[in-house]
Amino acid sequence: MLAAAKYVGAALPLIGVDGASRRIKNMFFHKFYSTALPSSSLNLPDFALNALKVFQNVLSDRSEISNYLRGKSGVYCWVNLITGKYYIGSAVDLSNRVNDYYQESYYESRSNTIIVRSILKYGLSNFALVILEFTDKDNLLSREDHFILTLKPEYNILQNAKNSMGYKHTPESIEKIRESSSGRTHSLEARQLMSVAAKARMTEAAIEKMSGAGNPFYGKTHSEETKAKLSEAAKTWFKNNNTGFAVEVLDLENNTTTVYRSINEAARSINIYASSLSNWEKKHSTGTKAPYKGRYIFTIKRP
DSSP: OOOOOEEEOSOOOOOOOTTOOHHHHHHHHHHHTOOSOOSOTTOOOGGGGGSSEEESOTTTTHHHHHHHHTTOOEEEEEEETTTOOEEEEEESSHHHHHHHTTOHHHHHHTTTSHHHHHHHHHOGGGEEEEEEEEOOGGGHHHHHHHHHHHHOOTTOSSSSSBOTTSOBOOGGGGOOSOOOOTTOOOOHHHHHHHHHHHHHTSOHHHHHHHSGGGSTTTTOOOOHHHHHHHHHHHHHHHHHTOOOSEEEEEETTTTEEEEESSHHHHHHHTTOOHHHHHHHHHHTSSSOOOOBTTTEEEEEEOO
8 A cells, every 4th residue: 555645835936947948938938837826726636645745836846856756766647737637657767757847858859749738738837746656667567557557547648558569668658649740841642641641531521622623633634744753652652661560679778679560660659750760770771870869779670
């Protein structure tokens, strides 16, 4: 039985962020560093009462949180004090993981994850940090699975910490949404594929508007030359982006190797684009391999 949680802090003082850029400050200063109390300071889930510790003032208690978690591994939870929704994660180094949420770069690189979007919307001052359990590294994922399956957090993408093949993800892989696509461009054939997918999501009325005379290409046909170019481009794209090969991912930070069934599956597990993984592997197919983002080595098992 876990000891009753100790609640830390009662006020939410305004603090600044060392080194935060003007752009980030302008984007969410009033939300991220809001001094306003949440609409209900009691909007904590029942399980928080049995947690190891609850920090309700994560801005002013940053140093205390860091000291409390230093050198420990375990399972943590971010709770939205306004909506009551929460996110559960685990880390080999809890202090470093939680510290990510105070870093500008983390919000830029993870802006498409549900928990980050929620923090940007409501402000970190309206979130509580709940420490559910300290555990050794060997039991980390099984304990994370236990809490996710039992408590069913709304902010988590997966309902367990394992992939579909039974291989265990690293602690970071539960946070799964793809990286921001800022500055990314797509080829003509890729845009055509996305267009098909988008059209499948349209309502019948929208499709009708885009069909027949409403379609700007209505009554027109591609020339044989254009058709041949499109066909060749599509073949080249699929050849270079075939995701049906098994992929071995070496995580230098955790010294673990995980094998995934496809490039897409491997890319999703570490929150990157499949094309980013494929391009890195092609670039480093010969010679010394510089780790991707200083951490990962990919090996695509082509026949």
